[in-house]
Amino acid sequence: MSKRKITKTNVPVGECISQVQEMLRERLCHQRLPDRPEGVEAQHKHLLELLKRTAVHGESNSVLIVGPRGAGKTMLLRCVLRDLLEEKEAQKSLLQVHLNGLLQTDDRIALKEITRQLHLENVVEDKVFGSFAENLCFLLEALKKGDRSSSRPVLFVLDEFDLFAHHKNQTLLYNLLDISQSAQAPIAVVGITCRLDVLELLEKRVKSRFSHRQIHLLSNPTFTEYLDRVRTQLSLPDDFPDDKFALDWNASIETLCEDKSVEDVLQRHFNSSKDFRSMHMLLMLCLSRVSVAKPAIKPADLLEASRLCLADANANMLHGLSILELCLIIAMKHLNDVYEGDPFNLQMVHNEFKKFLQRKSNSMYNFEQPVILKAFEHLQQLELIRPVDSSSAKTQREYQLMRLMLDHSQIMEALQKYPQCPTDVKQWAMSAFG
Amino acid sequence: MSALLHHPGYEEERLRRLSEQLPCRELQAGMLLSLMGQPHQYSYPSVFIYGHRSSGKSHVMQVLLKELELPHATVSCVECVSVALLFEQVLLSFFGGDAASLLPRSPSLSDFVRVYRQQCSQSPAKQTRYIVMEKAELLRDADANLLPALLRLQELVEDNVTVILLTEIVWDRFRPNTGCFEPLLLHFPDYSKGELQQILSRDKHPSYSAEFYSSYINILLGVFYSVCRDLRELRHLAALNFSKFCEPLAEGKVKETDTHKLWRNMEPHLKKAMQTVYLREVSSLQWEQMQQMEEKENGAMRGLSAHTHVELPYYSKFLLIAAYLASYNPARTDKRFFLKHHGKIKKTNFLKKNEKTSNHLLGPKPFPLDRLLAIFYSVVDSRVAPTASIFSQISSLVTLQLLTKVSHDDQLDSPKYKCAVSMDFIRAISRTVNFEIVNYLYDFL
Numbered sequence: 039m040s041k042r043k044i045t046k047t048n049v050p051v052g053e054c055i056s057q058v059q060e061m062l063r064e065r066l067c068h069q070r071l072p073d074r075p076e077g078v079e080a081q082h083k084h085l086l087e088l089l090k091r092t093a094v095h096g097e098s099n100s101v102l103i104v105g106p107r108g109a110g111k112t113m114l115l116r117c118v119l120r121d122l123l124e125e126k127e128a129q130k131s132l133l134q135v136h137l138n139g140l141l142q143t144d145d146r147i148a149l150k151e152i153t154r155q156l157h158l159e160n161v162v163e164d165k166v167f168g169s170f171a172e173n174l175c176f177l178l179e180a181l182k183k184g185d186r187s188s189s190r191p192v193l194f195v196l197d198e199f200d201l202f203a204h205h206k207n208q209t210l211l212y213n214l215l216d217i218s219q220s221a222q223a224p225i226a227v228v229g230i231t232c233r234l235d236v237l238e239l240l241e242k243r244v245k246s247r248f249s250h251r252q253i254h255l256l257s258n259p260t261f262t263e264y265l266d267r268v269r270t271q272l273s274l275p276d277d278f279p280d281d282k283f284a285l286d287w288n289a290s291i292e293t294l295c296e297d298k299s300v301e302d303v304l305q306r307h308f309n310s311s312k313d314f315r316s317m318h319m320l321l322m323l324c325l326s327r328v329s330v331a332k333p334a335i336k337p338a339d340l341l342e343a344s345r346l347c348l349a350d351a352n353a354n355m356l357h358g359l360s361i362l363e364l365c366l367i368i369a370m371k372h373l374n375d376v377y378e379g380d381p382f383n384l385q386m387v388h389n390e391f392k393k394f395l396q397r398k399s400n401s402m403y404n405f406e407q408p409v410i411l412k413a414f415e416h417l418q419q420l421e422l423i424r425p426v427d428s429s430s431a432k433t434q435r436e437y438q439l440m441r442l443m444l445d446h447s448q449i450m451e452a453l454q455k456y457p458q459c460p461t462d463v464k465q466w467a468m469s470a471f472g
Numbered sequence: 473m474s475a476l477l478h479h480p481g482y483e484e485e486r487l488r489r490l491s492e493q494l495p496c497r498e499l500q501a502g503m504l505l506s507l508m509g510q511p512h513q514y515s516y517p518s519v520f521i522y523g524h525r526s527s528g529k530s531h532v533m534q535v536l537l538k539e540l541e542l543p544h545a546t547v548s549c550v551e552c553v554s555v556a557l558l559f560e561q562v563l564l565s566f567f568g569g570d571a572a573s574l575l576p577r578s579p580s581l582s583d584f585v586r587v588y589r590q591q592c593s594q595s596p597a598k599q600t601r602y603i604v605m606e607k608a609e610l611l612r613d614a615d616a617n618l619l620p621a622l623l624r625l626q627e628l629v630e631d632n633v634t635v636i637l638l639t640e641i642v643w644d645r646f647r648p649n650t651g652c653f654e655p656l657l658l659h660f661p662d663y664s665k666g667e668l669q670q671i672l673s674r675d676k677h678p679s680y681s682a683e684f685y686s687s688y689i690n691i692l693l694g695v696f697y698s699v700c701r702d703l704r705e706l707r708h709l710a711a712l713n714f715s716k717f718c719e720p721l722a723e724g725k726v727k728e729t730d731t732h733k734l735w736r737n738m739e740p741h742l743k744k745a746m747q748t749v750y751l752r753e754v755s756s757l758q759w760e761q762m763q764q765m766e767e768k769e770n771g772a773m774r775g776l777s778a779h780t781h782v783e784l785p786y787y788s789k790f791l792l793i794a795a796y797l798a799s800y801n802p803a804r805t806d807k808r809f810f811l812k813h814h815g816k817i818k819k820t821n822f823l824k825k826n827e828k829t830s831n832h833l834l835g836p837k838p839f840p841l842d843r844l845l846a847i848f849y850s851v852v853d854s855r856v857a858p859t860a861s862i863f864s865q866i867s868s869l870v871t872l873q874l875l876t877k878v879s880h881d882d883q884l885d886s887p888k889y890k891c892a893v894s895m896d897f898i899r900a901i902s903r904t905v906n907f908e909i910v911n912y913l914y915d916f917l
Contacts, residue, residue, distance in 0.1 A: 052480055060513050067514040069627065107651045112627075138628065140621040141582040151582055200650070201617070233650065319656055322516055326506040330480055349659065351522065351642035358524040358662030361698045385833045407896075408751050409699060420524075421641050434892055437835025457664060 049280040052330050057279060058287065062325050065271060066318045075117045076270075077263065078110065081253050085118045088251075089226055092191050093128035096224035100215055100248055102199065103230045105255030108313030111230050114255065115195065133192045139201025145210045148202075149173060156192070170209045171216075178223040191224040199229030203239035211240065215247035257312075264308045264317075269295050271321055272335070290334040297337045303344045310348075320347055352444055355420060356452035361463070362405060363413045364456065365391055368467045370423070370442045371449050381426045381439040384414050394466050411435065477502050481510030486539055493535045495674070496667040497528045500660055504536060507656070508634075511542060511599035515634040516656045517626035520608075520643050523660030526703040529638045532660075533604050544602040549610040555618060559584040562603055567591040581621055588629045597632040608637035612646060620652035627653075662701055669693060671703065672710055680718070684728050688717050691735050695742040700750065709745060712756055716741055716763060782872075782897075787856065788865045789905050792891070794848035795875055796898045799836035799891035801914045803843065809912050810850040832895065832915045838878040838888045841866075851907065 049057075064070045075082050081103075091097040103111045123129045135155045142148035149170065153162055158177055167173040178189065194214055196202055202211055214227050229236075237245060259267070272291045278284035294300055307320060323343035324335050356367070369390035373382045388410055395403060417423050418440070426439040453459060453467050477487040477498065482505075494501050508515050521529050537544040545565035552558040556579055563584075564572040571591045576583055603625070605611065611619045621628060622635050635655075639646075643657055663671065669689055676685035692710055700706060717738050720726040726733045745759070784792065801809065831837060844866075849856065856862065869875045870889070879888040893901075902909040910916050 056480065056510060056513075059509055063509060063514040067516050067626075068632075107653075138621075140617045140624075141580075141585055141628065143580060143582070143615070143617060147580055147582050151586075154586070315654060319516070319654065322507075322656065326503075326509070329478070329506070331478075346657075349657075351644065351657065351659065354659045354661070355522070355524070355640075355642060358527070358701065360701050383833070383835065385835070389833055403698070405699065406747060407894075409746065412751060413699065419640075421645050433835065434894075436894070 049283070051283070051333060054280050054283040055328065055330050055333055058274065058283075059325065059328065061274065061278075062272065063322075066322045066325065069113065071113065071116055071120060072270075075110070075114055076267070077257050077259060078114055078255060081114060081255060082118060085114065085228075085253060086121055089118060089122055089193065089228075090125070090128065092193065092224055092226035093122060093132040094125070096191055098218040098224050098226065099251070100218045100227040101229070101251045101253060102236065102248075103228065103253045103255065104234060104236065105232065105257075106313065107232050108311075108315030109255045109257060110314055111232075111255055112197070113314075114253075115228065115230065131190050133190055134195065135192060136195045137197065137202075139196065139198030143201075143205075145170060145205050148205075148210050153177060171213050174213050174217070175222070178217065178225070189223045191226070194225060194227045196227065196229045199231040200233045200236050200239060202229075203236070208241050208244050212244050212247070215244060218249070219247045259312055261305060261308050264312060265295055265301075265304060267314075268304060268317065268321065271317070272325075287334065294335055294337060294340070300337045300340050303340055306348070307344065316347075320344060323347065350448060350451070352422070352448050353452045353455065355422070356444070356449070357455055357457075359417075360413070361460070362403065362410070363417055364453075364459075365394070365403065365463060366410070366413060366417065367422070367442075367444070367449060368453075368463065369394070370440075371444075371446065371467070374442055375446075381441050383439055384411060384436045387414070398462060477505060479505050479510075481513075482540055490535060490539050493539070494528070494532055495671055496663060497532050497660075500528070500658075501532050501536060503658065504532065507658075508536075508542075508600065508602075511540075512632075513600070514632055515600050517633075518623040518635045518637065518653065518655035519658060520637045520639075520646075520655040521658045521660060522639055522642055524662045524701070525640055526705075527660045527662050528703075529660050530604075530606055533636060533638065537602055537604070542602060543597070543599055544604060546604045546606065548606040550607050555579075555581070555584075555614060559587075563587060563591070566601055567595065581615075581617060585621075585628050588631070592629060592631045599632075601631065601633045602636060603633065604636045604638065606638050608639040609641045609646075611637075616648065619646065620648060623655055624653040663703060665693060665697055668697075668701070668703065668706065672706060675707070675711075677714065677718075681728065685714075687731050687734070688714065688738075691717075691738055692742065695739065695746065696750070699746065705750070708756070709750065712759060713738075713742060713745055782901075784901070785865065786905070787852070787862060788869060789901050790852045790907075791844070791848055791862070791865055792869060792874055792893065793898065793902055793905075793907060793909060794844055794851055795839075795869070795889060795891040796836075796893065796909070797847055797851070797912055798839035798843050800831040801912070802831075803839075805914050806843070806847065809914075810847060830915050836890045836892070838890045840886050840888055842886065844889065851912075 085101070085103075088099055088101060092099050103115065105111050119134075122132070133156060135152050137148055137151060142151055152174075153159055156177060162173075162177070165176070167176065178192070202208070205211075214225070217223060218225050218227050233239070237248075237250075240248065269291060272294075273288045274284040276284070307316065310316075320340075320343055323346055324339045327339045327342070328335060356364070359367070366387055369387045370382060372390055373380075373386055388407065391410075414423075415435075418425070422444060423440045423442055426441055450467070453464060477491050479487065490501065491498055507519065521533075523529055534546065536542075537546075543566060545562045547558055547561050549558075552561070556575070556577075559575060559579055560572045563575065566588075571587060574587045574590075579587075603622075605622070611622070622637075625635050626633050637655065643655070669686065672689045672693075673682065673686040676682050689710060692706065692713070696706060696709060717734065720734065720737050721728060726737075797809075845858065845862075848862075866875070866889075870877055874891070874893050875889045876892050877887060878890050879886075891898075898909060
């Protein structure tokens with residue numbers, strides 16, 4: 039750090055770090071668009087062509103972008119839109135309507151949102167419409183230019199497309215796709231979804247109106263590509279205010295990516311998921327550890343971040359249980375082993391626990407039944423055990439059948455980590471016969 | 473106090489005050505602080521914090537956001553019975569009352585996002601806004617789209633906002649079927665025994681020395697730590713029992729330093745507290761009254777707990793006993809128990825038992841009314857006529873929830889019941905009528 043200070047930098051280190059944080063955070067947390075999409079050039083070109091035809095030539099279209107979560111579907115669309123709007127003609131005429139299946143949960147709300155986004159509230163005001171289709175047609179009619187020969191092209195983006203298929207009668211989808219089929223007004227419908235079977239959700243009449251054009255984002259990068267992504271996500275651009283710092287930073291990222299232990303960690307993450315989001319989460323955790331005192335990402339940071347990402351939440355929760363609750367979990371584990379996963383109730387667990395206590399002379403864990411019941415209920419609250427049937431009104435709490443939501447290895451792992459675990463309890467857990 | 477918190481975005485003085493308020497949570501607070509970054513920088517769209525009850529999740533969040541004066545909205549999902557309240561509270565704390573009144577009646581998520589964006593364009597965020605949702609597990613019971621939408625709220629409203637979910641349930645049980653935006657997971661570990669001691673010793677009594685109070689906490693933890701690690705509960709117990717601990721001191725019997733004597737005096741008392749206060753069988757007021765009563769008349773203070781307090785008519789007691797026997801004994805053994813001349817029953821066959829089928833493990837079985845009455849006539853010592861009074865007693869036992877009716881309501885001729893009382897309860901009942909119930913139970917032969 040001292041080396042850097044004496045160089046003729048015009049920006050102090052603290053300022054630089056703050057800049058780095060801001061820049062990278064925007065990339066990792068806010069999904070800032072990259073200058074050009076990576077690995078999806080073909081799809082990008084395809085979609086851009088398609089939308090251009092709507093925006094410029096007034097051709098109707100419908101398309102679905104399908105891909106798993108975090109694969110970059112929205113990123114692709116936003117990149118395409120950005121590039122599209124660079125063209126004068128498109129910018130002038132194209133109208134956009136963005137709908138999200140999470141927000142517009144039924145067609146009435148969706149229609150209201152469309153009206154609002156097209157700025158037609160004052161046109162509609164208090165007109166009464168006979169049907170949904172009539173209303174939508176009126177909206178599109180209103181967009182026609184003065185000469186009435188051509189109306190302005192509208193782009194409908196339906197995020198979480200599969201949720202729209204659950205709306206009653208799929209009215210919105212039917213009407214949008216119908217308009218895109220018949221030459222009423224030039225519209226493009228772009229659906230974004232993570233469900234590969236989304237077409238099965240559509241009704242026959244809706245399906246037949248869809249162009250069946252799908253863009254798949256099933257990118258399957260190799261590990262080298264993945265490593266490259268990590269590198270580009272972390273490196274600083276050329277226009278960073280302090281050249282010296284940027285160079286140093288980029289060099290440190292370079293060495294980081296070549297480190298053997300880092301490669302192992304990234305390989306592990308790569309094997310579990312290849313999408314951008316989980317990578318962003320990992321890198322965000324690394325980035326948050328960068329400070330003035332430590333102005334670079336070290337392999338140790340990545341290891342720590344990966345440990346946090348991959349930590350088993352259930353084992354973490356088991357760590358905080360009281361010794362009584364842990365004993366009950368072990369008893370349940372034994373019951374599961376003996377009865378091959380049949381559900382159990384509190385009495386059986388208590389009985390199993392008592393058998394363990396009888397084998398020992400000291401009565402350290404002699405608890406009354408109600409205390410045990412309370413511990414049992416706490417486990418239920420934490421959803422470590424779950425009742426088999428939800429209707430529990432008629433059975434007593436002691437006899438309600440439960441299932442353990444943990445598996446063998448999780449319990450054993452938690453036992454190893456448990457602070458000051460008594461040896462006899464540990465042995466009891468290890469013993470095969472309970 | 474260990475390492476202070478450091479962050480360039482905030483004043484040293486404030487951070488120092490912060491770490492004073494967060495004993496034993498410096499690591500977590502530091503982690504959160506570094507994730508949040510400087511106020512104007514973006515933070516991860518959603519953070520999911522899980523950990524056991526009273527491990528300081530809400531406290532750390534509250535102190536951080538309040539002390540650093542960051543714009544935030546804290547919403548407890550228990551209070552928000554409808555999503556409307558939730559939306560209103562968020563808008564109210566970010567943009568003031570005017571914004572909240574813009575929401576229509578029974579607003580949808582779409583309305584909320586619309587109003588938020590509108591307000592946000594008027595007053596864009598200079599600092600990251602935080603929405604803290606406490607008891608987030610309840611969000612799963614709300615509309616299916618609420619949780620996924622909140623997780624990606626930053627993207628939906630295009631504002632610098634971070635949603636923080638606090639809960640004690642792991643993220644795996646939250647994830648919807650089709651997946652959603654994955655939040656950043658953070659775990660708040662439980663306090664260790666030493667940390668609990670340190671925190672509990674903080675609220676010492678002004679008239680006693682700190683060492684004295686901390687030795688008291690030590691004894692308390694010795695009794696309760698194996699059962700309960702909930703800081704709030706332990707604190708409640710500590711406050712309630714402290715006066716008892718000081719008693720010998722006030723009487724001048726023991727000196728402050730004589731820990732062993734104090735411990736001997738205290739331990740049985742705490743064990744009793746475990747049965748009553750910890751289980752909430754008595755309220756803390758009752759507990760205090762009990763302590764005073766105890767001074768007057770030693771002993772004879774059992775029985776405040778509700779279980780031993782039921783008074784029933786004579787025949788009702790027998791009816792309940794008969795019901796218990798009918799529920800827990802297999803019907804084939806009735807002959808052996810209740811017939812005077814039951815002929816020959818093969819002993820080996822009769823005693824062949826399997827632990828797996830013990831009714832005291834599996835729970836009570838339903839039985840028809842006829843069987844109940846047959847057993848009832850044979851256990852009650854005098855002759856009873858099957859009058860309306862007997863039948864009405866059965867139905868009042870059902871009302872008291874000592875019996876439950878299993879069969880459907882419209883089945884009038886042979887209703888089926890189940891006994892819903894515990895072994896201890898029925899033993900107490902049978903003792904009052906001099907009936908040795910254990911001799912009649914198949915599981916205990």
